[in-house]
Amino acid sequence: xxxxxxxxxxxxxxxxxxxxxxxVEQLMQQRGMTVSEDVLKTMIGTDEKQVLKLEQQYPGxxxxxxxxxxxxxxxxxxMFKEKGSADKKGLAEAVSxxxxxxxxxxxxxxxxxxxxxxFMAHAGCELHPEVxxxxxxxxxxxxxxxxxxxxxxxxxxxxxxxxxxxxxxxYGIVAAKRGGFLSVFIQDHIVPDEEMRASLQYRISDLSxxxxxxxxxxxxxxxEKYLG
Numbered sequence: 001x002x003x004x005x006x007x008x009x010x011x012x013x014x015x016x017x018x019x020x021x022x023x024v025e026q027l028m029q030q031r032g033m034t035v036s037e038d039v040l041k042t043m044i045g046t047d048e049k050q051v052l053k054l055e056q057q058y059p060g061x062x063x064x065x066x067x068x069x070x071x072x073x074x075x076x077x078x079m080f081k082e083k084g085s086a087d088k089k090g091l092a093e094a095v096s097x098x099x100x101x102x103x104x105x106x107x108x109x110x111x112x113x114x115x116x117x118x119f120m121a122h123a124g125c126e127l128h129p130e131v132x133x134x135x136x137x138x139x140x141x142x143x144x145x146x147x148x149x150x151x152x153x154x155x156x157x158x159x160x161x162x163x164x165x166x167x168x169x170x171y172g173i174v175a176a177k178r179g180g181f182l183s184v185f186i187q188d189h190i191v192p193d194e195e196m197r198a199s200l201q202y203r204i205s206d207l208s209x210x211x212x213x214x215x216x217x218x219x220x221x222x223x224e225k226y227l228g
Contacts, residue, residue, distance in 0.1 A: 001221045002182070002214050003162040005098060006152050007129070009109035010045070011188040012168040012207075014086040014119045016076065017044055020068070021189065023075045027064045035061065041189055045110070045143055045169030073118050084124020088188075090208030092125040097211030099128070106131035106152040108165075113137050131155040143171035146179025153181075164217070166210065170196040177201070184213060 011017035021040055028035055035058055043050050043065070055062045068075070080086040098105050106129050107116055113134045120127045133140075133152045140147040153163045165176035168188040176183035177199035184202040185192070192200060204213055 001162055002103070002164045002217055004153065004156045004158045004164070005103060005105040005210075005214075006108045006149055006163050006165045006181070007105060008045070008165075008167045008169065008172050009107050009111050009116060009119065011088075011190075012166060012186060013088055013091055013107070013127075014123075015080070015088060016086065016119070017168075017189050019072075019076055019079050019086075020044065022079075024064060024068050027067055028061075031060055031064065033058065033060055033064070044190060045171045049142070072115060076118070076122075080122065083122055086119065086122060087124045088186075088207060090206040090210070091123065094207040094210040095125055095127060097214075101211075101214075103214070104130045104156050104158075106133060106156055108133045108135075108148045108152040110135045110142050110148070143169070144174040144178065146175040146181070149175060149179050149181055164214065166207075174199045182217070184210070 007013055009016070010020070021037060024040055025037070039054065043054070051062055051065050076086070109116065111134060113132060116132055116134065131152050133148050133155070135142050135148040138151065140151065149163070149165055150160065153160050156163070160180040161182070163181055165172065165181045165183040166186065167173050167176065167183055168186050169190050170193065173183055173185055173196055182201055184204055185200055186204055186206060202213060204210065
């Protein structure tokens, strides 16, 4: 039974993964560095450990990432000048459904609290998550650890199995499965590999379909005919 929803942030609610890929590529070019997009994607949705691994092969990538993270809100405002222009498809519909059905939701992410609040203020609709959890600010291990989801579920006073994790990244999907959460994947830049496919549970094309999925899961739980 879905009693709460735990959202990732980057690439799921807002188009910040496009921002990341384009901006980091430009910063590297300025330093005379060439790193493929596939390599850059391995840094999406996890913590600094992956950057440390890549530093050995691509010296200077740590400095690039620090420059990006230190100035991310500036880069965000430069790319997404109009309010709502960074919203991912279906964001307003998903929020409206949750509020209509009185389902609490959290944002559980590796981004800093100041970034979460900045992006929320720039949204084209009002967001009212009951809980925000930043693994960086709370010094939690990054995904694929499920610690950030555990904390969010605990603060919402729901069991892991009653919370639906909504993710666009490999590490978040793997984390959800390891933590005993239900999860749904919405593809952005990350294409599922074999490890990720082993952890996939549900898939929808965008956030506008979230309400229908939750209805179907809960109807099945209640013994009614599953419509999916």
